[in-house]
Amino acid sequence: MDTPTPAVAPPARRAALAFIFVTILVDVLAFGLIIPVLPQLLKKISGGLLADATVWHGLFATGFMVMQFIFSPIQGALSDRFGRRPVILVSNAGLALDFLIMAMANTLPLLFIARLLSGATSASFSTANAYVADVTPPEKRAAAFGRLGMAFGIGFTVAPVMGAWLGTIDLHLPFWVAAGLCAANFCYGWFVLPESLPLDQRTPFSWRRANPLASLKLLRAHPELLGLAGVSFLMAMAHLVYPTTFVLYADYRFGWGLDMVGWTLLLVGVLTIIVQGGLIGRISRALGNRRTLLLGAAAGGVGFAGYALAPTGYWFWAAMPIAALWAIAGPAAQAIMTSRVSASEQGRLQGAIGSLNSIAGILGPTLFTQTLAAVAVNQVQGPLAGATFWLASGLVTLAGLLAWRITTRA
Numbered sequence: 001m002d003t004p005t006p007a008v009a010p011p012a013r014r015a016a017l018a019f020i021f022v023t024i025l026v027d028v029l030a031f032g033l034i035i036p037v038l039p040q041l042l043k044k045i046s047g048g049l050l051a052d053a054t055v056w057h058g059l060f061a062t063g064f065m066v067m068q069f070i071f072s073p074i075q076g077a078l079s080d081r082f083g084r085r086p087v088i089l090v091s092n093a094g095l096a097l098d099f100l101i102m103a104m105a106n107t108l109p110l111l112f113i114a115r116l117l118s119g120a121t122s123a124s125f126s127t128a129n130a131y132v133a134d135v136t137p138p139e140k141r142a143a144a145f146g147r148l149g150m151a152f153g154i155g156f157t158v159a160p161v162m163g164a165w166l167g168t169i170d171l172h173l174p175f176w177v178a179a180g181l182c183a184a185n186f187c188y189g190w191f192v193l194p195e196s197l198p199l200d201q202r203t204p205f206s207w208r209r210a211n212p213l214a215s216l217k218l219l220r221a222h223p224e225l226l227g228l229a230g231v232s233f234l235m236a237m238a239h240l241v242y243p244t245t246f247v248l249y250a251d252y253r254f255g256w257g258l259d260m261v262g263w264t265l266l267l268v269g270v271l272t273i274i275v276q277g278g279l280i281g282r283i284s285r286a287l288g289n290r291r292t293l294l295l296g297a298a299a300g301g302v303g304f305a306g307y308a309l310a311p312t313g314y315w316f317w318a319a320m321p322i323a324a325l326w327a328i329a330g331p332a333a334q335a336i337m338t339s340r341v342s343a344s345e346q347g348r349l350q351g352a353i354g355s356l357n358s359i360a361g362i363l364g365p366t367l368f369t370q371t372l373a374a375v376a377v378n379q380v381q382g383p384l385a386g387a388t389f390w391l392a393s394g395l396v397t398l399a400g401l402l403a404w405r406i407t408t409r410a
Contacts, residue, residue, distance in 0.1 A: 016135060017144065019193045020128050023088065025151040026185045027122060030099060030178035032159025037167035037174050044171060045108055056108055060115050062362060067119025069358035072126045076351025081205035084131040084347070085195045089186055094121030096182035103175035126350035133338040133346045134196035141338055142289050143281030145331035150277035157269025201343045219352055222340050227406035229356055231293075231333055234399035235326075236357040238300065240364035241392040242268075245372045252376055253385055254313045267317070271324035280328045289332045290407045296329025297400025304393035308386025326396065333403070367391070 042056045079087040098121060101114040128148065136144045163174040219225045250256040250264070284292045303323025310316040334353075341349050371388050374380075380387070 016192075016194055016196065017132065017147075019189060020131050021147055021151050023092065023185055023189065024125065024128055024148050025155050026181050027092075027095065027125070028152050028155025029159045029162075030095065030181050031122070032155050033163035033166065033174040033178045034099075034102070037163055037171050040167065041171045042108070042111070045106065045111070056112075060112065061365065063112065063116050064119040065358045065361035067116050068122070068361065069355050071120040072354030072358060073348065073351030076126050076130065076347035076349070076354070077205055078347070079127045079130055079197070080203050080345065080347035083195045083197050083202070084127055084134065085189075085193050087127045088131070088193065089189050091121045091127070092182055092186035092189060096179050096186060099175050099179035099182060103172050103179055126354035127347060129334065129338075129350040129353075130346040131196050133350075134343060138335065138339040139285075140281075141335035142284035142292060142328075142331045145334045146276040146280035146284075146328070149327060149331060150273050153269045153272030153276060157266055157273070160265075197343065197346075203345070219349075224406050225337055225340055225349075227402055228333055228337050229353060231297075231399045231403045231406070232330070232337075232353055233356045233360055234395045234402070235297075235300070235330060235333075236360035237364045237367070238304070238392040238395040238399070240360065241304070241368050241388050244365045244368045245388045248376075249372060249386075249388060250313075252372075253310075254316070256313065260313065264313075264317070267320060268324070271320060272327055275324050275327045276331065279325075280331055283328055284332060284335070289335045293329050293332035293336065293403050293407070294400060296326050296332060297396055297403060299323065300326030300329060300396035301393050301400060304389045304396060308389035308393065309383050310386070311382075329399075329403075336407070 038060070042060070046056060075087055075091070095118060098114050098118040101117070102111055105111045105114060129145065132144045132148065133141060162177075166173045166177060219229045246265075247261050250261050254260075256264075280292070283295070287295065299322055303319050303326060306319030306322060307316055310319060337349060337353070338346060368388050368391065371391055375385055375387050384390075
């Protein structure tokens, strides 16, 4: 159903934004549920060999990000042609099917195929961002994108704990629950979600423009976009320091077990919810998107440096509120970029950004894990033991300097 944006009353628009929030939250919950059990399931199916399970886990992560790289611009271009609603609904259905296959799979190749399907269908995050840009005035987009970030924070705070608990009952149970969540999301969206892109603002679909490399040409066609996309790429790379090395780093530097790691990740999630759910709207209204972006990048650079310098876990915690303010930078950058393209190009823009972030997801894990491995092999102590966080600090600082130059010139 095609419902032009101007015809959507404010309550309906709020309901649509609420659905997008719920869509992201449920998708993140579904992915978070399987984080603690997927490695164990791979180990079980591979015959209990840790080495084989580790190799497969690496292949799964790389394959997932490659599919994201390929399909983010395709989904974005399809949403510019057919509207956001059908692309989001098909993606929800595809994710439900993916988790259903994983719940029933008992062979590594079948699990791998399902994971590739998941990478292709979960590219709807870019379409969700385009939907927000469709129905939100430019001056309010930073706060709206911040609320989507809050959904990520809530999902990745709650879901791994739930997944671990369900996994103690049966390793396949979290996949069944994830499939049910995605199916329920599809049904909810079918009855609630209106279309956000009017017919007169749609553009023809072209494979030439939808392939990952060609989609990046859009970024070169507008002032600021290429530079700001570089900012987004650098920040996406820096963020990977958390999922790739934090658990092992905390063990190496502070001697933390899973209980302390769990409480720390919970605190990270709470701080993210506070910043992206409440503070970013006030900050962006007071400072504007440009200054909000620069402030967030500065906080990230200082916060990661504080992590690297922290001699004990207490000092690490003390740096967390500063690092948490980094979360305002991404939504502000998104808001600036969406204001530089027309409504008919929002899907392609988000697809191109999604492809860049996927490249970061392919390169980042190796960069950070190899850095931490070098620290451990050489038994480095003191501030240099935080080399991974120094690297993240450098990436965010470089992103801030690039953002300052690009936005000042514009």
